[in-house]
Amino acid sequence: MELNLAELNRTQYPIPAELQNNVAITSLSKIYNWGRRNSMWPMLFGLACCAIEMIATASSRFDFSRFGMEVMRATPRQSDLMIVSGTVTKKMVVPIVRLYNQMPEPKYVLAMGACASGGGPFKEGYNVVSGIDKYLPVDVYVPGCPPTPQALLYGLIALQKKIDGQSIITSDDVPWYGVGPSDPTPIPILGPDIIDPRQMDMIRRQAEQAARGGTFAVRELPAVAKTAAALPAQKAAPAAAAAAPAAGTMTPEEERRAAALARKAARAAKSAGEAAPAAAPTAAAPLPGGSKPWEESHDIREQRKAAALARKAARASKSEG
């Protein structure tokens, strides 16, 4: 009897031509993931206070070797998992990105603690990076300051579950099953302040703007907001629109900023509306920005969506070219 392999392989996944006759395709993925998740070798890499809790997790009382993580490797080339355990400073992020680039794929990043996730208590500091995800793709965030060993273990279990859900077939889940090696993360430069090479264009444009006599202040927003607040409610929204340059020329960051501006303006408009409740109690409703100022309006959201789509298209065409 002839076996209809295609029939047997009726999974939801598109199967690469060379593997189409392989019946074990889904199980392979499972075995692969099982192996990977149970032999995660973390990098012996401590940054700050959280590292102490990481050591406590590694030592006898909590003992994460029970999860196949007993071998902490000091070299990135032998490790699968980078536990970013502590505050990431601008000075330190350069070595961290280098280390990450040196790790062989598949590689995972776990942001341990408030600092590594989003800046933590020291976020406002001038030398602190507000979250390692500004530079590296993070798989699991473990909040807490510091997360207790049990909280870290929970995060590690969450990571294992995540790995379980990844598929070696739909390579979109993880870059390393795609075609060819994935690109290294560009290494930040320590200039007058830290420079993310991915933002070079934008910095240059800002600098040119400054040379033309414009402002090169990073915190324009409070000032803008102030003027917006001074404006009557009706004028605030157009002002925000004017602040956003033509959509086609915007970089992602500018778009973000424009969106933030618009939201801010909307907020200001809202408060302006509040200031004179007697005059226009019903005017609050039609204002852009929803009734709660921290919600974005429908328009802004649409704008953002469009921008994201455009970015995506640009990326796609770039990778094609």
Place this chain on the structure above:
Amino acid sequence: MNGIGFVKGMLVTLRHFVNTYVDDLRYGFRKYSPDVDNFETRQGTKAEGAFTVQYPEEKLAMPERFRFVPFLVVNDYDHPEAPGKDWCTSCGICAKVCPPQCIWIVRSNDPVTGRPVPEPEAFFIDIDICMNCGFCAEFCPFDAIKMDHDYELSSYDRTTNHVFDKQKLSKEFKYWKTIAPTRAVEEMQARGGWEHKDAQKAARRGGADAGKDAKREEVRARKAEAAAPTAAPAAEAVAEAPKPAAEVKAEPAAAPAAEGARPWEESHDQREARKQAALARKAARAAKKDG
């Protein structure tokens, strides 16, 4: 330098090694069964060395004073008079004492009179900044904010999950009584009763100002009206926080998990959706390559 000191040191190591098996021999395989609960001994001062806590099968329960991320106390949901009412009066003290300034409070105003109402309209804590210091709980005059014991908060996506809003922060007063029984009693004694300070005051005043209550009801109704048209979650506002890393590595579409669910427990629908999206992407790429 005759090696005796070294040998003595090695004997210490040997003793440690042998001791690791003493407990095994004593309890055998019953070590973790509930009827031989020697957990307390093992984690106490009497035990030799340290015993591994078999997380996640067994977890060290947290002492009462343990602090992790704060939560807001609300009335029990089966409270006879005001179920689920916030204890917080939005006095703003916690926002002021918070060292890294990670609390944002929007005070409610009566939409008509513009006067503040003792209730927060919105309450946010950015747990990516919070240093778990406990000052908010320590200085809150209304016992309305407390430090939670739930440390299992890991997530896959911080932009949507890590700014806790009022809904996510609120927990019943019952819950506080279970995690910190002793302190709940102490606070009750200081307050003079189990109820919220203001509720007690109102009760003491008795029916004398029932009218006031009625007015408050009215205010609340008006407020509900004003807030009705918008119910988009506040998470939207932060969903677009810059995240260049996302561009480096295509992540699965962030699937905001249902409340209380573990992050990896995506629903069937979500998984299906993700699969479809991946398939579509793949097809598009294939088409591109061919063309």
Place this chain on the structure above:
Amino acid sequence: MVLTAPDPNKVGTIEDAIADLKAAFPNDVSDDKREGYGGVIVSADKLLEVASYIRDTLKFDYLSSATAVDYLGEGHHSNDHMEMVYHAYRTTGGSALVFKAQTDREKAELPSLVSVWRGADFQEREAWDLFGIRFKGHPNLKRILMWEGFYGHPMRKDWKEAFYESEHKPFDSRWPEGHVYRAEELNVFGSNVKYPSDIDLSRLTDKSESDLYTGFGLGVDMTHMTDENGIQTDELVVNMGPHHPSTHGVFRMVMRLDGETITHLEPVMGYLHRNHEKIGERNTYLHNIPFTDRLDYISSMGNNHGYVLAVEQLLAKGAKYTPPTYRTEVLRVLMVELSRIVNHLWAIGFWLNDLGAFFTPVLYFVQERERILDFFEAVAGSRMMCNYMRFGGVFADLPERIKSTMNLMNDRVRDFDTMQFLQEMINERIPRTIDELDEYLTNSDIVQSRSKGVGYLSAEDAINFSAAGPLLRGSGVAYDIRRADPYSIYPELDFDVAVQHEGDMYARYMVRLIEMRESVRILKQILPRLEYTKGESVTSSFAYSGKIPLGEAYGRVENGKGELGYYVVSAGDKKNTANPWRYHVRAPSFINLTPLGHMCRGTKVADVVAILGSIDIVLGETDR
């Protein structure tokens, strides 16, 4: 130990010393008459002479702290200027001689005191880095915490960080209209950056690395160098860190090697510079307490203690001030001594790691540490970040029972009587651990042969380099602040200062070991005091918006790693202030690194990691 006995004529009170100093330099030394201030102001051009006089004639041989203050727009006390504040002590004991030198803000320049006290080296570099004060005659005036090429001097009052929101906390945007946002949303670049407006990207080079190697002779033709056998050799520059398993965190050493021997070593730090002091000056006084936890995160209780002592000194200048109760002091000492034991266990364990006993000793000591952390967790709420002390009090008294409560699934409950737990810990478990450690390591031939005679630091050098803690006492200087300049209830407690005279790594290990025993001795005296003070109030009456009287204070404690000092200035607002004008941490880990290069010169590479381990640093404090 060759310490000349102080000249009997010169040893007197601080007042005598100041009178003497003023007599010797009538035109250049004057009293600091600002409200709440003390010490003397020295004119800048005579600073060197005055410093030498203070050291040699007045016998204030130990420069504890040197730090800068930016008085910009302070208005009340003085005109705009920069000020260096020096705290000098006698190693025979007693309180500080504080002297200050002022300079213009724009052209900030002062003579360097490195020729008098080499301990001023890193501290002056820090002042240059963060405040932009140039030190004439400094041998190596480079940035120390930030990188070379960084824009501006961030601790200046007119320098604003990218996420600057307002001058002081609490920020107005949090309440009552606290619309949540992430700070990066408001930034054009979406992250915590800020560039000078004249940034020139075409000429942008990352100078941070190349500038590090100045003074290393890189690029110099070294082929002419021959060793004693006439073989041509070359020197090699090797980097160790910031990611290196032996550097106790993100610390880096750049060294020049001749074969295996180190000819020059320079520590590079700042990889964990978290802007503690800048944030501390935006914070209110109360806000800073949990931040101090994150300095030396191994012994957060000690950090709290130093800071509350400094602020209590300021509070004492005011009218209404109730000093902490006796029980408060007892509790503080209890916590601090337990932290000291934790600290030393950790230090010895990781030092053994550096010696090659990879992780076995650490595991033994970490598991004992866990018990103490359990106690901290039950009393203060967190294992590491205790945030326990308050101004004039502590967070809360000991709980009746160390008890846990069910919350999650699978929770297992513990329940111990607190006092019984403490009794068992102090009388049995901790002494047993220390004895075992002693048996395990002290006579071990490997430990001895690796550590005896290595990393030598003489008593004179230790003092001159401002070394502190076990590093200083291991060199034969019996200087322990708990005895030399007592605080809290230490005068009535019976203990000895641990001191060893060899000055090598082994001596430092022995100091730590003895000190743990002394800590147990102290703790045994604390137990009965805990019993009979039961019921006394320990809470602080300091309100969250409490104001602090004007003035300056320097509170210091003997922490596990050495002298931890806080220099706090309350200035600005005439009616008491809510935020410190200056908040400086004299971090023992930072200053103890000053002699590292000196100690490592001539040793082998393999010993460097161990020498670093024997100093016992923690990066949270080194870089702050």
